Structures are given as C-alpha cells and as structure tokens.
Amino acid sequence: MALERSEVEKIAHLARLGLNDDELPSTTTTLNNILGLIDQMQAVDTSGIEPLAHPLEATQRLRADSVTEQNQREAYQAIAPAVENGLYLVPKVIE
Amino acid sequence: MYQLTLAEIARALADKQFSSEELSRSLLARIKQLDPQLNSFITVTEELALEQARAADARRAAGENGALLGAPIGHKDLFCTQDVLTSCASKILQGFKAPYNATVVEKLNAAGTITLGKLNMDEFAMGSANESSHYGAVKNPWDTSRVPGGSSGGSAAAVAARLLPAATGTDTGGSIRQPAALTNLTGIKPTYGRVSRWGMIAYASSLDQGGPLARTAEDCALLLQAMAGFDPKDSTSVEQPVDDYLAALAQPLSGLRIGLPKEYFGAGLDARIGEKVMAVVEELKKLGATVKEISLPNMQHAIPAYYVIAPAEASSNLSRFDGVRFGYRCENPVNLEDLYKRSRGEGFGAEVKRRIMVGTYALSAGYYDAYYLKAQKIRRLIKNDFLKAFNEVDVILGPTTPNLAWKLGEKNADPVSAYLEDIYTITANLAGIPGLSMPAGFVDGLPVGVQLLGNYFQEGRLLNVAHQYQQVSDWHKQTPKGF
Numbered sequence: 001m002a003l004e005r006s007e008v009e010k011i012a013h014l015a016r017l018g019l020n021d022d023e024l025p026s027t028t029t030t031l032n033n034i035l036g037l038i039d040q041m042q043a044v045d046t047s048g049i050e051p052l053a054h055p056l057e058a059t060q061r062l063r064a065d066s067v068t069e070q071n072q073r074e075a076y077q078a079i080a081p082a083v084e085n086g087l088y089l090v091p092k093v094i095e
Numbered sequence: 096m097y098q099l100t101l102a103e104i105a106r107a108l109a110d111k112q113f114s115s116e117e118l119s120r121s122l123l124a125r126i127k128q129l130d131p132q133l134n135s136f137i138t139v140t141e142e143l144a145l146e147q148a149r150a151a152d153a154r155r156a157a158g159e160n161g162a163l164l165g166a167p168i169g170h171k172d173l174f175c176t177q178d179v180l181t182s183c184a185s186k187i188l189q190g191f192k193a194p195y196n197a198t199v200v201e202k203l204n205a206a207g208t209i210t211l212g213k214l215n216m217d218e219f220a221m222g223s224a225n226e227s228s229h230y231g232a233v234k235n236p237w238d239t240s241r242v243p244g245g246s247s248g249g250s251a252a253a254v255a256a257r258l259l260p261a262a263t264g265t266d267t268g269g270s271i272r273q274p275a276a277l278t279n280l281t282g283i284k285p286t287y288g289r290v291s292r293w294g295m296i297a298y299a300s301s302l303d304q305g306g307p308l309a310r311t312a313e314d315c316a317l318l319l320q321a322m323a324g325f326d327p328k329d330s331t332s333v334e335q336p337v338d339d340y341l342a343a344l345a346q347p348l349s350g351l352r353i354g355l356p357k358e359y360f361g362a363g364l365d366a367r368i369g370e371k372v373m374a375v376v377e378e379l380k381k382l383g384a385t386v387k388e389i390s391l392p393n394m395q396h397a398i399p400a401y402y403v404i405a406p407a408e409a410s411s412n413l414s415r416f417d418g419v420r421f422g423y424r425c426e427n428p429v430n431l432e433d434l435y436k437r438s439r440g441e442g443f444g445a446e447v448k449r450r451i452m453v454g455t456y457a458l459s460a461g462y463y464d465a466y467y468l469k470a471q472k473i474r475r476l477i478k479n480d481f482l483k484a485f486n487e488v489d490v491i492l493g494p495t496t497p498n499l500a501w502k503l504g505e506k507n508a509d510p511v512s513a514y515l516e517d518i519y520t521i522t523a524n525l526a527g528i529p530g531l532s533m534p535a536g537f538v539d540g541l542p543v544g545v546q547l548l549g550n551y552f553q554e555g556r557l558l559n560v561a562h563q564y565q566q567v568s569d570w571h572k573q574t575p576k577g578f
Contacts, residue, residue: 003456008452011452011455011456011459012452014455014459015410015414015439015451015452015455016414016417016432016435016436016439017436017439017440017443017448017451017452018433018436018437018439018440018441019440019448020440023445027448027449027452030449030510031449031452031453031456033509033510033511034402034449034453034510034511034514035453035456036511037398037399037402037511037514038399038402038403038453038457038466039399040396040399041396041399041400041403041466041469041470041473042465042469044393044396044469044473044476046469046472046473046476049472049475049476050472050475051468051471051472051474051475052471052472052474052475052478053301053471054287054301054331054527055287055288055301055478055525055526055527055528056286056287056288056333056527056551058288058331058333060330061327061330061334063327072194075194076194076420076421078194079190079191079192079194079421080419080420080421081418081419081421081422081423081424082424088419088420090419090431090434091428091429091430091431091433091434092430093430093431
C-alpha cells in the first residue's frame with residue numbers, strides 16, 4: 001500500500017515535523033521505498049510466536065522511594081533557548 | 096608515539112618514557128595537522144585534555160598505575176560530556192553543552208583517560224556511511240574518496256589514522272562493527288545492558304549499546320573492562336558482575352567450536368571478502384578450533400524488522416527535541432505548534448526526519464499489530480536461531496559487511512541500498528548478543544572485517560579469539576598511507 005502525499009503530510013503533522021513543499025515529493029517516494037522493504041515482514045509466518053520486547057526478557061527494576069536527585073534547575077535552564085524567572089518561555093498558548 | 100596501542104602506552108607511561116601531557120600534546124598537534132583531510136572530530140577539547148593529562152601525571156607521580164591512567168581517547172559525540180558541546184552531529188543540538196557526564200564518560204574519566212575530543216558520527220547515529228552529519232561527511236583514511244562506515248565513522252577514522260589510540264562508539268545495528276571493518280580496526284558491541292546507556296543520547300533504546308573501537312582486541316578489552324558494569328541510572332542495565340576480559344585473552348583456542356552460518360556466505364557477499372574470511376577460519380583451525388556449518392534461517396528478515404523497531408523507538412525518543420528546553424529553536428515562532436514544527440523541521444536532517452516519520456507511521460492508530468508487534472515476533476525468531484546455534488558452537492564467524500567501503504555519495508540517492516549493508520550486523524542487536532569485528536586483510540587496498548558473534552555475556556570469549564588471531568596475523572598493524 002503506497003502512501004499518498006496527503007498521508008505523508010498527516011504523518012509529518014503527527015510527528016510535529018515541518019516539511020517544505022519541495023521536500024514532500026522526494027520524502028513520499030523514499031518513505032514508500034522504506035515501507036516496501038518493511039512489508040517483506042508480512043510474508044514471515046509468526047503464528048504462535050510471542051513478541052520479544054527486551055533481549056534478556058528483563059522487567060523494570062524498582063528502587064527505594066528516596067530522594068536521589070538534587071535540584072538542577074539553574075544548570076538545566078542555562079542551556080535553554082529562552083527562560084525567564086526560572087520558567088521556560090514558549091509562545092502564548094491561551095488567548 | 097602515535098603508533099602505540101593503549102597497552103603499549105600504559106607500559107611507556109609506567110616506565111616514564113614520556114608523560115601523558117607530552118603524549119596528549121603530540122596527538123593534539125597530529126589532529127590539527129591531519130584531521131582536515133578526514134573531518135573525524137566535531138570538537139577538539141585541548142584545554143580539558145591537557146588539564147586531565149596533568150592530573151593523570153600527578154596521579155602516576157603519587158604511585159598510581161592504572162592501565163588507562165593517562166591514556167588519550169575520544170568520545171563519539173552522543174556521549175554527554177559536561178560543559179562540552181554534545182551535538183549528536185545534529186543542528187538541533189546546536190550549542191548544547193551537556194549539564195552532566197554519561198556514565199561511560201564518568202567511568203573512563205575515573206580510570207584516568209584523557210578526552211582529546213568529540214567525534215563525528217551520522218546524525219543521531221542514523222546511518223552506515225557517516226554522511227548524514229550536520230558537520231559534514233567523514234572520510235576513510237584508507238581512501239579519502241570513500242566512506243569510513245557509520246554511524247561511529249569519526250571514531251573509526253580517527254583511530255585508523257592514528258590520531259587516537261582508541262575511541263568510544265555505539266552500535267544500534269552495526270555502528271561499531273561496520274566502521275571498524277571498513278577502517279581495519281577491532282570493535283566490540285557488548286551484550287545489551289552490559290554498558291550503561293545513561294547519558295548516551297538515545298536512538299533505539301532496546302537496541303543501543305556502547306563499546307570501544309581500537310586497533311587491537313587487547314585494547315578493546317582494556318576499555319570495555321572500564322566501561323562495563325551495572326548502573327542504577329540505566330533501567331535496562333544488567334545487574335551481573337563483569338568478567339575479567341584481560342585474563343580471558345590468553346586462553347588457548349584448542350577445542351573452540353566455530354559455526355559458519357551458510358546464510359552469511361550466499362548471494363550478495365563480495366566473493367573476495369568471502370575468501371579473506373575463510374583464510375581467517377583456516378588460521379583459527381591451526382590454533383585448534385573446529386568448524387561446522389550452521390544455519391540462521393531468519394537472518395533475511397532482520398533488516399525489515401529493524402526498520403520498524405529502530406524508527407519506532409527513535410520517533411518516541413526524539414520527541415524530546417522540541418525547541419523548548421535545549422538546543423535549536425526556530426526564529427520568531429507564531430505559536431507553540433509552529434515552534435515545534437519549525438524547530439524540528441529545520442533542526443533535523445533528511446535521514447532523521449525519514450526515520451521519525453517511518454516510526455510515527457508504524458506506531459499510529461491501527462498499524463501497531465502489523466508493524467511493531469510483527470517486528471517483535473520476528474525479533475524472537477532471530478533470537479531463537481542464535482540460541483539453537485549456540486547449543487552447537489561457541490562462536491559464530493562470518494564477514495562483517497557484504498561489500499568494501501563505498502565511494503562518498505554513492506548510496507545517497509537510495510537510502511534502502513545503504514540499509515542493506517548492515518545485513519550481517521543487525522541480527523546481534525535484535526537478539527541482544529555481543530558481536531566483534533576484527534581485521535581480516537585487504538582487497539584492492541581496502542580493509543576487510545571478520546565478525547565474531549557470541550552468546551549472551553561472552554564478550555571475553557570474542558576478545559580472546561580476536562586476540563589469539565592477532566598473535567599470528569599482522570593485518571591490524573597496517574597503517575593507511577599518508578597517516
């Protein structure tokens with residue numbers, strides 16, 4: 001099943017990726033080539049096979065509920081594009 | 096001095112033939128002189144290096160004698176290094192000076208290594224040619240019109256050109272082993288969970304593993320010994336003691352059972368590479384190994400499964416790059432959605448955008464079972480193939496890559512053709528087993544690599560086989576002309 005340009009635009013929106021109009025045709029072609037490769041999977045018989053999520057079948061480890069991290073706000077905000085009064089700045093979201 | 100291995104450097108430093116500061120200064124001068132031909136460094140950390148070298152010399156003067164104390168190395172630019180640019184070779188991490196060190200960096204710093212710089216790579220480790228870097232392509236020192244492999248291409252080129260004795264890398268589908276093969280190095284991808292992923296910027300979390308690239312198996316053992324181990328900060332780190340890799344090196348190979356998967360020697364393999372691999376097998380037989388043919392019937396399904404799992408995990412991992420908390424932000428966003436879309440659209444390169452979109456599609460409503468779940472089932476089939484094989488053999492041996500290093504730009508028009516170059520390496524990531532590539536000779540002046548795969552936590556055995564082979568061969572000692 002080949003993707004249409006409009007579907008590629010929808011995927012880009014879901015991924016919050018701004019694509020230029022001139023990128024769309026080549027992106028559509030390449031994505032369809034990659035999906036063609038991926039679709040080879042459908043020929044494999046996997047009936048009765050359990051999916052493998054972790055190579056060693058490990059489960060999430062739990063730790064004691066104790067404080068392990070110090071406040072690093074200043075260090076982390078020093079590398080942010082825009083901050084003010086300890087807050088990250090973004091364009092206005094509530095009109 | 097630049098020809099010395101880590102093991103030789105340790106002896107020379109202990110004998111006071113030179114100081115770590117002298118060695119570091121000499122290599123920094125060499126990087127300045129030669130790296131413009133290769134573009135293997137994104138950042139050279141001269142001040143940090145000299146400070147660390149003086150500290151290492153002081154520790155030696157005070158009586159310490161660690162195997163890596165004062166040894167210069169470089170880090171792939173996806174390991175966070177505190178207060179140093181950590182770019183992942185992406186515009187979106189423009190100006191990102193990491194606020195902390197990756198666990199791997201902390202452990203190597205504690206062992207006394209010197210960081211000479213941060214090494215170029217494919218953007219977010221997505222690539223097999225090191226051509227997708229925002230900082231430009233890396234060239235192969237064996238032929239600067241060719242690619243060094245990827246994604247750890249800067250690490251490989253720098254070590255092959257003797258700008259560094261060794262470097263860190265990461266391997267999600269072959270990104271340590273394939274560049275090692277194309278540049279005549281030894282590199283090992285450990286068992287999933289053996290080396291901490293904390294502070295190692297994530298591409299595909301269920302596949303990523305850090306490891307060393309060096310000129311000998313012995314040097315890989317030295318580095319891996321320091322890098323490996325349980326880390327509570329990494330939720331998938333394995334709570335199991337680390338083997339003594341150095342002690343394992345000396346073990347004789349008599350009785351070693353080698354499996355040759357017939358699928359690794361079929362159509363698609365450059366026959367000249369196949370001959371070099373079989374010559375290595377003959378040498379290992381002389382050292383006492385026995386050989387039998389085995390089958391890994393699901394190998395051919397690995398690439399399609401990988402190109403679901405890796406992009407799916409990447410699309411999730413890379414959602415954190417949004418122009419809000421760090422890195423690149425677009426000019427004058429009109430609203431929050433515009434901020435996200437343009438920061439990401441302008442900040443990510445073409446290959447990264449492709450993989451994010453493939454992953455987003457595979458995980459979107461209605462497609463999960465057909466793609467991600469199906470791929471995870473194939474992943475189990477691949478693991479089962481290996482488990483069956485390791486009932487009969489100790490290591491699996493084959494070519495690391497189907498082809499020699501290709502020309503820069505040759506595979507850019509069709510990304511899928513480059514994906515197929517990882518056919519022999521990708522299965523180890525899907526199964527989570529360790530894999531090593533070592534030099535096996537040259538075809539037309541270009542290096543050939545042989546790959547060894549082992550059962551879970553058999554890193555010591557792989558390093559042992561490679562080390563024993565390197566006692567009776569000298570491919571790994573060959574230096575590219577002009578370097």
